[in-house]
Amino acid sequence: MIKLFNYAISIGEEMLISGAEVHRVEESITRMCRAFGAARTDVFIITSSMVVTIHTPNGETYTQTRRVINSSTNFEKLHLLNDLSRKICQKAMTEQEIEEKFNEAINCKKNSFFLEFVSCAAIAGAFTLFFGGNLTEAAISFFVGAIVKLGIHFCGKITQSKIFDKFLAATIATSLAFIAVKIGWISSVDMIIIGNIMSLIPGIGLTNALRDLFTGDSISGLLRLIEAALIALSIAAGYFLVAFLGGFAL
Amino acid sequence: MTTAEIIQILSGFVGSMGFAVLFNIRGKRFVAVSIGGLISWLLFVILSKFISNEPTNYFIVACALSAYSEIMAILLKSPTTTFITTALVPLIPGGSLYYTMAYAFQGNMTTFLQKGIYTLQLAAALALGIIVSSTITRIIHKIIKQKTGLL
Incomplete structure (x- = not known):
């Protein structure tokens, strides 16, 4: 028994x-x-x-x-x-x-790494279009999404920290976006970063947090809320770091 | 419907599918979730012709989509979370979160606060819609159970 x-x-x-x-x-x-x-x-x-x-x-x-x-x-x-x-x-x-x-x-079937890799890139590209980016921006965003996924994949094995992962991802995405602007492919970093943020931001975490709070699981709700807030902050930190260090005008 | 709106609906659909792959959703559930992603923004675009207040729209779409998710959960015998989290992906306020961040960086306090509060409003409207819908579903479940004497 x-x-x-x-x-x-x-x-x-x-x-x-x-x-x-x-x-x-x-x-x-x-x-x-x-x-x-x-x-x-x-x-x-x-x-x-x-x-x-x-x-x-x-x-x-x-x-x-x-x-x-x-x-x-x-x-x-x-x-x-x-x-x-x-x-x-x-x-x-x-x-x-x-x-x-x-x-x-x-031991259920999982998607291959390649498929996950492609879908990460597709999410970034799709949401760049979604928020009003043009085709060039979407294409760049697609590749940035792919590189971000690779970065998280290799560093995630070492760090094992969700918050650091998101910080790293935001840093990579922002630097690549600024580089693309510097080269002159696009005029503004906004759309590239927004597209890539969509797969990083704790939208789901935040919604689950509020749901837990409302259904009476207050402690779980608060834990999730804090986690979501920390992730949002770490994304912002990654963005700020690159924007400061690069000294680019926004 | 303008071209921009059609592009939005289609790219929201692709985005939902991408998340479905990342969350390892398979088979019939994958199809249900992708369609959910498609109708969530379609509904939003249609509603925005009548209601100009975005948070209200978010609330209504979230209600409708959670109802859809609850139905799919019963039909496909899978937890509701699967459908809600993925189908509502196009509604995640990523854009307004980014602008909140950008304004904070520029040191533009007024616009930063405005955007920040707006982002929170959208997130709260989304969560509230889900909660209202799932509460109603739970009540209906209870009534059905009591009527059929299964309780």
């Missing part, structure tokens, strides 16, 4: 890592534990930590904490885990079946 509870907690943990909201994870864990025969389940989750206490029908209690350090949005994994937790609640599954499905979800 304890092994089954362990699975319930692990499924919840992986859901949280792949981008589920806090109250959804709390609900899923509670439901799964109930399906496994828990008399009572107390779950408390914030974005970086989980505490789960399970009371078995014969009076034993079982508590576990998990520290959730990094998160990377992966909706395919979330979909598979969500499916698994639904199935567990609907019918009794054997331990082996659960393990198999769980591993399947963890």
Whole structure:
């Protein structure tokens, strides 16, 4: 039974890592534990930590904490885990079946680096057009987006810090935009930077933060809000750094 | 509809697709999310013909798109977050955030504050729209459960 509870907690943990909201994870864990025969389940989750206490029908209690350090949005994994937790609640599954499905979800198919690389570039190019840039600006933005992605990819392996990553990305994007202006391909850096900012800014983080706050998960909401604010500041810092050092007129 | 608006709608669509790839959304959900990205800005452009206040438009579009996301979540049996976060990408106020930053750099306090508050207004309108829609969905869920006696 304890092994089954362990699975319930692990499924919840992986859901949280792949981008589920806090109250959804709390609900899923509670439901799964109930399906496994828990008399009572107390779950408390914030974005970086989980505490789960399970009371078995014969009076034993079982508590576990998990520290959730990094998160990377992966909706395919979330979909598979969500499916698994639904199935567990609907019918009794054997331990082996659960393990198999769980591993399947963890090792789900991911897009190749090349495809991610191209889509990063496409996002930058598309949003340059979106905010009113012309075709030259969009083309430059496309290449800048690609270089930014490469930069994050290689430095992210060393730093492991989201905030530093965004700072670096903003620095690269701004310097390349200024260089393009200096060469004379474009007249203003605005559109290039806006296009590249779109994939960096914590718009999703901010929306999730406000949603968490409104649904009553105040601590998670505040944590996400602070994270979003720090990311926005680090983007601005990257931009300021280049603009000051370069001494270009804006 | 002007050419600029059509370009905006199409590039918002491409942007949403790009984010769907980054977030590893596959199969039918990828199609649903991309269409969501397309209609979010289409709706915004149509609404802006009638309502000139941008935050209000953001709020309405966010409401509509979260309703779309909730429906897709039920049809495709996947968490709502998947659809909302990706379909609403064209509405992220990246442009106005950038100008906030640029004005701060120029030391232009008045315009900086104006733009900054405006950016916050847009973000708040977006979040509020999502919350209103998801709250209504939750109430409907509860009513259906009570009526069918599943509770």
